[in-house]
Ligand code: IPE
Ligand code: IPE
């Protein structure tokens with residue numbers, strides 16, 4: 355199985371501000387960077403899943419103008435990139451609460467998810483109106499609803515398998531690597547449950563300045579990491595034995 359990479363695409367506003375432009379211009383440039391990075395990711399570098407953090411459950415706090423612009427860009431992207439997805443067998447999926455998105459946006463997302471469902475190449479997961487806490491709360495409620503429908507009157511005990519099985523995309527493996535651009539050291543509510551053992555890579559570059567080469571650099575850094583998942587690696591076991 356190939357890698358699952360998640361990207362917190364941050365810094366669009368700062369990119370625009372630094373040039374005396376509107377924040378919306380930064381989002382437009384950010385979209386261009388996203389296209390570049392998706393192309394590189396799909397070019398056979400061992401990435402099976404790419405989750406892009408497009409819009410968080412907290413991003414509604416921004417002005418109606420900015421929110422509307424981002425939603426418009428998403429719709430444009432979905433339409434303009436269908437041919438690319440089709441040529442490259444890219445399956446598009448969604449993470450987040452679709453029910454609380456404007457109906458036109460939700461409809462376009464549902465359409466592209468359905469139209470690319472049979473594509474067996476890389477999967478691009480658009481985290482849109484996504485919040486890690488919101489996803490966990492919805493997962494627990496889904497689990498409770500299906501449990502109370504099947505075993506009425508019985509005590510329901512939640513466990514990790516049940517929560518994991520009711521997340522937005524339960525079949526997708528946990529992310530191996532989470533990239534954050536624009537030099538911020540926080541998760542901002544991205545994949546809270548799934549990222550328990552993800553490696554983090556922080557880049558100071560603002561998202562609109564990102565290119566495919568930056569993704570390659572991030573993957574190379576990831577490949578040098580040692581992942582222990584709470585255990586001990588074989589080299590340190592051997593060292594312990596020889597002491
Ligand atoms: C990321 O860039 C895009 C979204 C959150 C939608 P920002 O818009 O957060 O850019 P900064 O952080 O203000 O520079
Ligand atoms: C995280 O960036 C959300 C996305 C990239 C979509 P934000 O810019 O919203 O995060 P904070 O506010 O800096 O934590």
Ligand code: MG
Nearest residue numbers: 364365366367
């Ligand atoms: Mg930001």
